Amino acid sequence: MSRFGYATHLSCRECGLTRELGPYYACADCFGPLEVAYDFPALTRSDIEAGPHNMWRYAKLLPVPADIAQRPTTEPGCTRLIRADNLAHALGMRRLWVKDDRDNPTHSFKDRVVAVALAAALEMGFKVLACPSTGNLANAVAAAAARAGIRSVVLVPADLEQQKIITTAVYGGTFVLVDGNYDDVNRLASELAGEHEDWAFVNVNVRPYYAEGSKTLGYEIAEQLGWRLPEQVVVPIASGAQLTKVDKGFRELASLGLVDDTGWHVFGAQATGCSPVSAAFAAGQDVVAPVRPATIAKSLAIGNPADGPYVLDTVRRTGGAVADVSDEEIIDSIRLLAATEGIFAETAGGVTLGVLRKLLAAGQIDPAAETVIINSGDGLKTLDAVAGALPVAPVVRPTLESFREAGVE
Numbered sequence: 001m002s003r004f005g006y007a008t009h010l011s012c013r014e015c016g017l018t019r020e021l022g023p024y025y026a027c028a029d030c031f032g033p034l035e036v037a038y039d040f041p042a043l044t045r046s047d048i049e050a051g052p053h054n055m056w057r058y059a060k061l062l063p064v065p066a067d068i069a070q071r072p073t074t075e076p077g078c079t080r081l082i083r084a085d086n087l088a089h090a091l092g093m094r095r096l097w098v099k100d101d102r103d104n105p106t107h108s109f110k111d112r113v114v115a116v117a118l119a120a121a122l123e124m125g126f127k128v129l130a131c132p133s134t135g136n137l138a139n140a141v142a143a144a145a146a147r148a149g150i151r152s153v154v155l156v157p158a159d160l161e162q163q164k165i166i167t168t169a170v171y172g173g174t175f176v177l178v179d180g181n182y183d184d185v186n187r188l189a190s191e192l193a194g195e196h197e198d199w200a201f202v203n204v205n206v207r208p209y210y211a212e213g214s215k216t217l218g219y220e221i222a223e224q225l226g227w228r229l230p231e232q233v234v235v236p237i238a239s240g241a242q243l244t245k246v247d248k249g250f251r252e253l254a255s256l257g258l259v260d261d262t263g264w265h266v267f268g269a270q271a272t273g274c275s276p277v278s279a280a281f282a283a284g285q286d287v288v289a290p291v292r293p294a295t296i297a298k299s300l301a302i303g304n305p306a307d308g309p310y311v312l313d314t315v316r317r318t319g320g321a322v323a324d325v326s327d328e329e330i331i332d333s334i335r336l337l338a339a340t341e342g343i344f345a346e347t348a349g350g351v352t353l354g355v356l357r358k359l360l361a362a363g364q365i366d367p368a369a370e371t372v373i374i375n376s377g378d379g380l381k382t383l384d385a386v387a388g389a390l391p392v393a394p395v396v397r398p399t400l401e402s403f404r405e406a407g408v409e
Helices: 045-049 055-061 085-091 110-123 136-148 162-169 182-195 207-212 215-224 241-255 276-283 308-317 327-341 347-361 383-387 400-405
Strands: 007-012 034-038 080-083 096-100 128-132 151-157 174-178 199-201 232-236 265-271 321-325 371-375
Touching (some): 045 055, 110 128, 110 207, 151 162, 151 182, 207 241, 232 241, 241 308, 265 308
Parallel strands (some): 232 371, 265 321
16 A cells, blocks of 8 residues: 555556656646556445545545544535435436535535545645635635645635635635636646645646545445445536546446446536537537636536546446536526425536436436436525525515515415
């Protein structure tokens, strides 16, 4: 075992070239993205179930030190998998589940990926945890750095939702608003990563480790279903890494014999105002053309998604699809999920449910097949998106007569 657990090396996803574990994210030969490879130990379901009630129960399947559960982290993971019978009935589905990642420490799935990136960064000697972000990642990086006792540097678009600005600034650290969209912020972060050798940009120079954290969504879904895989899963697409890693998590569990390899279909969800992967899928293309985002789903507003081509590979290999929905459909789906299941999703969750509804109507998703959708964040972070769409509550005097006059009954 290495200082990165059972991780053995990095491998290029394009040409297969390997190199040692370290702060590398692009292949030296073809410039393709690097991915962590492993030599996993024999592992039983009981081994995992005996672990802590957070994502470190899967530590042997991640590029983290063996003692990670004893280190100061935000301890994300083990969020609820909610059986959504009311929503299923409304949609005409047999069995539907919501993987609700609002339960993480900063209320989004980004706590998972940051926890792995931080562990790897500290092993490699970095002194500062940094990121470009559309909001949720900023929250997670600032909180994780504070917990670990190191400095954070966070860059976000200046027009980010106020809720996400506040919930990042509160943790301290260096917080910068950039006049531009996420792709502009990301370019600046890449330049800064070259200037500051002791800064670990979680989704830039330690990206291979960071991305592995999303596998834990797949692990948890399978474990919470009683160690079996869903037939269908719908995942929101920002960079696309979450979707590809959920699929990787399923494949790893099957290869280790922890679940039966029953097959599954992966579906991707985008907002119409930022839908380069959906457009490429619809056109039958392998290349994802960048776009300029214009959507209320700012957490998914990445116009040039790094994992876009790999999303296409995944959905096509598994017999899935990618689709997109309008801002109006996003808001309507946020309200439907809240009204049927008491789950207030952020805009990304509205995208995911909206695409499920769209693909159901198109006959591309089987209503009889067991399905999981991922809600990656909390609606309290994107209040402005739904504020104008809600009915105005009546104001009454504290009397029965006034209450009756308002026509509430």
